[in-house]
Amino acid sequence: MPVIAKGLEGIVANSTSLSEVLGQEGVLIYGGYNINELAGKATYEEVVHLLWHGELPNRAQLDDLSLKLRSARELPSQVVDFLRSVPKESGPMDVIRTAVSMLGLYDKNSKDESAAANYDRAVSITAKIGVIAAYFHRARNGLDLPAVRTDLGEAAHFLYLLNGVEPTAEATRTLDVAYVLHADHGMNASTFSARVTIATLSDMYSAITSAIGTLKGPLHGGANEGVIHMLQEIGSEENVDAWVENALEQKKKIMGIGHRVYKVLDPRAPHLREMAIVLSNQLGEPKWIRMSERIATIMRERKGLNANVDFYSATVYYSMGIPTDMFTPVFAIARASGWTGHVMEQLADNRLYRPLSEYTGPAVGKVYTPVDQRP
Numbered sequence: 001m002p003v004i005a006k007g008l009e010g011i012v013a014n015s016t017s018l019s020e021v022l023g024q025e026g027v028l029i030y031g032g033y034n035i036n037e038l039a040g041k042a043t044y045e046e047v048v049h050l051l052w053h054g055e056l057p058n059r060a061q062l063d064d065l066s067l068k069l070r071s072a073r074e075l076p077s078q079v080v081d082f083l084r085s086v087p088k089e090s091g092p093m094d095v096i097r098t099a100v101s102m103l104g105l106y107d108k109n110s111k112d113e114s115a116a117a118n119y120d121r122a123v124s125i126t127a128k129i130g131v132i133a134a135y136f137h138r139a140r141n142g143l144d145l146p147a148v149r150t151d152l153g154e155a156a157h158f159l160y161l162l163n164g165v166e167p168t169a170e171a172t173r174t175l176d177v178a179y180v181l182h183a184d185h186g187m188n189a190s191t192f193s194a195r196v197t198i199a200t201l202s203d204m205y206s207a208i209t210s211a212i213g214t215l216k217g218p219l220h221g222g223a224n225e226g227v228i229h230m231l232q233e234i235g236s237e238e239n240v241d242a243w244v245e246n247a248l249e250q251k252k253k254i255m256g257i258g259h260r261v262y263k264v265l266d267p268r269a270p271h272l273r274e275m276a277i278v279l280s281n282q283l284g285e286p287k288w289i290r291m292s293e294r295i296a297t298i299m300r301e302r303k304g305l306n307a308n309v310d311f312y313s314a315t316v317y318y319s320m321g322i323p324t325d326m327f328t329p330v331f332a333i334a335r336a337s338g339w340t341g342h343v344m345e346q347l348a349d350n351r352l353y354r355p356l357s358e359y360t361g362p363a364v365g366k367v368y369t370p371v372d373q374r375p
Contacts, residue, residue, distance in 0.1 A: 051184055259306075
């Protein structure tokens with residue numbers, strides 16, 4: 001009899017050389033490197049090269065990839081017009097999803113499905129997704145859209161476009177580390193949806209559009225927004241214990257706590273926790289991190305559950321002044337490198353995904369009755 005696993009839990013659907021999540025040990029590996037070896041040491045661009053090529057770049061390789069990414073940032077004018085024209089109340093993830101899909105319409109080599117052409121698409125999407133997010137945010141607020149620059153790295157460039165001023169070295173480093181931590185994460189829901197889409201021999205834009213739509217959900221990328229909303233609802237440090245107790249009694253989900261795969265501490269969380277503490281103290285609003293720490297302590301003691309990457313990334317982004325509804329887009333910007341890497345890997349040894357399902361409807365034997373004879 002076939003094994004039925006709701007949500008495909010425990011099912012190995014494919015192999016990958018990009019990353020491994022060891023849930024029982026609390027370890028995340030990118031191409032043979034423990035995430036602790038990369039976070040705060042390697043730049044995001046180095047990690048992109050690692051995910052796409054299987055090894056960290058030397059100086060010449062890094063310079064070449066950085067130049068390719070920086071040279072691919074310019075959006076088609078039609079996409080810019082779209083970003084200016086969409087309703088200002090639109091959700092950023094909805095806009096990003098649609099704009100990335102639009103990019104496929106202006107791909108001059110859309111008929112070329114060679115590995116080289118798809119690599120160029122990976123570069124293009126990874127370079128443009130941050131520009132899309134920042135431009136929409138500025139357009140909805142009636143602000144100008146600064147011209148893209150080629151003298152800034154990926155993290156610095158996004159912050160520059162978002163705020164209209166060149167970011168500090170500390171802000172750039174903080175976001176760069178966050179990008180590294182979010183770049184890939186095994187066969188998560190959005191990566192899986194990208195691989196399912198490309199496995200039909202669709203196209204990379206469709207695959208990444210699928211991934212963005214999947215990441216949008218509150219059970220995946222949208223969880224970091226939920227953390228800040230939760231902290232704002234609690235309001236102050238003295239309310240934490242009673243709020244958590246009430247939430248547990250009502251069996252409400254505590255956002256940012258627990259993980260589908262990690263049974264111990266999410267290895268990405270300590271890096272973001274450290275940055276959240278520094279930023280909160282620098283900005284004079286340490287209550288957010290103190291509230292977070294208290295929630296994490298209660299949940300660890302009461303339920304044996306640990307904080308995950310969303311729990312602390314929310315405080316990091318909030319402290320940096322990134323709007324709450326832009327938290328998930330930041331996740332998408334970083335994860336674009338992982339998604340595109342998985343798409344290229346899938347195409348290199350493709351097999352259409354076609355799982356079975358358990359039928360739970362009535363037994364066969366029903367007889368058709370003309371509509372006028374039915375009760």
